[in-house]
Amino acid sequence: MQKQLTPTEAADEQETIAVVGIGVCALSLRSFEQVFADIDPELGTAYLVAVRQQEGLMSAPSLRC
Amino acid sequence: MPVSIAADGELLKPNQVFVGGPDDMITIEDGHVHIRPAAEPVGQRGTIDSMLISIAEHAHDRAIAVILSGLGSDGTAGVTATKKFGGLSIAELAKDEAEASQAAVGPLGAADLQLPADEIAQHILLYARNLSQLIETGADDEISADLEGQITQITTILRNVTSHDFHGYKRGTFTRRVHRRLQVLQIETVEAYVERLRADREEVQNLFQDLLIGVTQFFRDPAEFEALEQEMPRLFEGKEAGDQFRVWVLGCATGEEAYSIAILLREHMATLDHPPEVQIFATDLDARALGLARAGRYSSTIAAHVRPDRLSRWFVREGDTYCVSKELREMCIFSPHNVVKDAPFSRIDILSCRNLLIYLNGDLQNRVIPIFHFSLRPGGVLFLGSSENVTRHAKLFAPVDRKNRVFRRLETATRIIPDFPLSPRTRSIDPQIMAPLSGLPAPRLTSSINRQAEAVAERYAPAYVVVDTHGDVLHFSGRTGRYFEPAAGAATLNLLSLAHRDLRLDLRSALHRATAEGTRIEVPRVVIRQDDRAYAVNVVIEPLGNGDVTSLIVLFQDAGQVAESSSKGDGGWLTADEHVQRLETDLRVTRDRLQATIEELESTNEELKSSNEEYQSINEELQSANEEMETSKEELQSVNEELQTVNGELGHRVSELGRTNSDLKNLLEATQIATVFLDNDLRVRNFTPAATEIFHLLDTDVGRPLDHVVSRVAYPELQDDVRRVLKTLSVVERQVSDPAAGRHFTARVLPYRSVDNYISGAVVTFMDLTVAYKAEAALRQSEQRLRLA
Numbered sequence: 001m002q003k004q005l006t007p008t009e010a011a012d013e014q015e016t017i018a019v020v021g022i023g024v025c026a027l028s029l030r031s032f033e034q035v036f037a038d039i040d041p042e043l044g045t046a047y048l049v050a051v052r053q054q055e056g057l058m059s060a061p062s063l064r065c
Numbered sequence: 066m067p068v069s070i071a072a073d074g075e076l077l078k079p080n081q082v083f084v085g086g087p088d089d090m091i092t093i094e095d096g097h098v099h100i101r102p103a104a105e106p107v108g109q110r111g112t113i114d115s116m117l118i119s120i121a122e123h124a125h126d127r128a129i130a131v132i133l134s135g136l137g138s139d140g141t142a143g144v145t146a147t148k149k150f151g152g153l154s155i156a157e158l159a160k161d162e163a164e165a166s167q168a169a170v171g172p173l174g175a176a177d178l179q180l181p182a183d184e185i186a187q188h189i190l191l192y193a194r195n196l197s198q199l200i201e202t203g204a205d206d207e208i209s210a211d212l213e214g215q216i217t218q219i220t221t222i223l224r225n226v227t228s229h230d231f232h233g234y235k236r237g238t239f240t241r242r243v244h245r246r247l248q249v250l251q252i253e254t255v256e257a258y259v260e261r262l263r264a265d266r267e268e269v270q271n272l273f274q275d276l277l278i279g280v281t282q283f284f285r286d287p288a289e290f291e292a293l294e295q296e297m298p299r300l301f302e303g304k305e306a307g308d309q310f311r312v313w314v315l316g317c318a319t320g321e322e323a324y325s326i327a328i329l330l331r332e333h334m335a336t337l338d339h340p341p342e343v344q345i346f347a348t349d350l351d352a353r354a355l356g357l358a359r360a361g362r363y364s365s366t367i368a369a370h371v372r373p374d375r376l377s378r379w380f381v382r383e384g385d386t387y388c389v390s391k392e393l394r395e396m397c398i399f400s401p402h403n404v405v406k407d408a409p410f411s412r413i414d415i416l417s418c419r420n421l422l423i424y425l426n427g428d429l430q431n432r433v434i435p436i437f438h439f440s441l442r443p444g445g446v447l448f449l450g451s452s453e454n455v456t457r458h459a460k461l462f463a464p465v466d467r468k469n470r471v472f473r474r475l476e477t478a479t480r481i482i483p484d485f486p487l488s489p490r491t492r493s494i495d496p497q498i499m500a501p502l503s504g505l506p507a508p509r510l511t512s513s514i515n516r517q518a519e520a521v522a523e524r525y526a527p528a529y530v531v532v533d534t535h536g537d538v539l540h541f542s543g544r545t546g547r548y549f550e551p552a553a554g555a556a557t558l559n560l561l562s563l564a565h566r567d568l569r570l571d572l573r574s575a576l577h578r579a580t581a582e583g584t585r586i587e588v589p590r591v592v593i594r595q596d597d598r599a600y601a602v603n604v605v606i607e608p609l610g611n612g613d614v615t616s617l618i619v620l621f622q623d624a625g626q627v628a629e630s631s632s633k634g635d636g637g638w639l640t641a642d643e644h645v646q647r648l649e650t651d652l653r654v655t656r657d658r659l660q661a662t663i664e665e666l667e668s669t670n671e672e673l674k675s676s677n678e679e680y681q682s683i684n685e686e687l688q689s690a691n692e693e694m695e696t697s698k699e700e701l702q703s704v705n706e707e708l709q710t711v712n713g714e715l716g717h718r719v720s721e722l723g724r725t726n727s728d729l730k731n732l733l734e735a736t737q738i739a740t741v742f743l744d745n746d747l748r749v750r751n752f753t754p755a756a757t758e759i760f761h762l763l764d765t766d767v768g769r770p771l772d773h774v775v776s777r778v779a780y781p782e783l784q785d786d787v788r789r790v791l792k793t794l795s796v797v798e799r800q801v802s803d804p805a806a807g808r809h810f811t812a813r814v815l816p817y818r819s820v821d822n823y824i825s826g827a828v829v830t831f832m833d834l835t836v837a838y839k840a841e842a843a844l845r846q847s848e849q850r851l852r853l854a
Binding site for chain 2: 016017018019020021022023024025026027028030031032034035036037038039040041042043044045046047048049050051052053
């Protein structure tokens, strides 16, 4: 069971956590999969993914898979 | 790893992926994920930039920006912000772009690393692990302490390579930037980094560019821009529609200054009835910075430097970023240029060179400022930075506003030719200069002169030569050997050098008289000695040609051998009277010769004087022509430079178009939605590969009416639907099916809006719903079975 962090611990974690921002669009889904296939799941970094929406394409459902 | 569609307010956690929804803006605020619906239409949201900027502001050097391919310019402001706050930026190097990567000057050329997709994870891992080690071991502080000791060495290397002196740069910012380079390159010690700098000039440039981040801003030194604004009415005076107003912004970096001047110009142009065409050449050494300038996208912090009215008028808000308006962007041509090495632009009205001269030493400044003078039109304005001046060139520029560094170009009495940057070239050798080197001249006798000479020669039938007025032989007859005795030295055809030495004196005076007087001259009984014998020769010179004397014939009539006693002349058998008479004759002849020689000399002197004057005049003309040529050459170089710049810009746009085209092609193929584009006459304009499953379409069918193409689906109303859509601009939707294949589709007909918002046709799409239909049928059957049961 995951340990509940105190507010101070959470704040400390925020101070040290590296954040990876990834910009992606429908044309780069293969690359996106490739990047995440190689990433160490225990690296300790947080990942934010922003999807550049293109008319007529639904990228987000693909990401959910 | 847990992946979730991010919800607003979620706490940022390690080893978790937060994905922004398709219509959401995802950012970080106080360590929490912030989600808000996108307010702008698709294509103008700046989704990626907004997220990356917020991550950079939150995580500083712990921020890692990853830009995958296909994003266009979205992400450039994010990359800049990440670098500014000390983080790492990585751009995906698409496989087909690999070869061109080194020369890439696009927006993503600014990223720290350009890597193929399969190497990105590895670099994220290295960077993140290195970061956590630094924090755990406290090595971060050690590096900072080491850096303090090495700053002088690093700044010296920077000064040697880039000519920029960072000794006075803010210490904190400087160490942060160097520190960041260490992390990007995964170098552990400052000493190793200094060694790298010594060995790798490109890394010096990378550090230099990092140090320049954030230095430039919109309307930096507002009072100075106001002073420039005051000058606008004078600069635009007399300019009408069709005229050109040209601006050159040197050292434009990421474009803020060029766009600031563009705003001032646009605002003034709005007050004119017929404004001229304005063109801004914005140049810099750094192609990567130019890529950012071309993208024209900036973080929302620019709001601190740009007035709200200008912000709303000249920028388009895209998420948390601002994009310069199309009007401003189209005014600017960004191009790499080195003011010291490349030819300058010419006929410039405003030349802005702010905070660039301070990095040039005195000698370079003395070379560059006359180039500015050359570039500017008379009365043009030079706009400098707050620490720069041109007071040492008071003849070239006068202050308009000394405090705010606005100077006006002065007209100079003589044209100042600057020390123009020139490329070495091979001078072509003047063929006229080359001619004497190629051998002896080979003049030809004209047939008319030849005929006349032959006619005269026939009369006398002696040996003869034809010479020009300078005594150069044009033609020899036979049997002239006796009369010639070429002088030692360089080969020549001059008669006076060729003639027997006993003949030379008489020939010289006779030739001169014949040429000067244009009459026949006869010199009787000239004695020449050969083989201890003396011969008498009558020399006759007669001018040839019609009117002006252009050539002369010199005839040698043999007058027989002279008796020895007579030839010796001083024999002891002569009487005293005879002796005196002989001496008197010799004296008279000598006097005559002397007189002829003196006259010839005087005449030659006169000619030389006259020639000298002519040469002086020609020399001056040549000098003047040379100066004109120099000017023309400089102007041509300038025009050439300009053409290269425009060409570069066009090339850049063509490559952007190519990329967009490729993206669109991929997009259309990836959608699997059968789409047919029709024009207003219902002719096929384009179609996606999936459309060939609906219609029997071939590539050659483009341009054919749609009703000529056989459809696989039963959709007889298609033509009517398209016409209705073109008339009403509403969307028509129908369920259609392909009975043969048992497939079902949703057909939609929409108006085709061009970029200019004109309706130039219709788009027909077919969405395959066969699976849904089958599922529905199965469900119905199942329900039916259940009911029966």
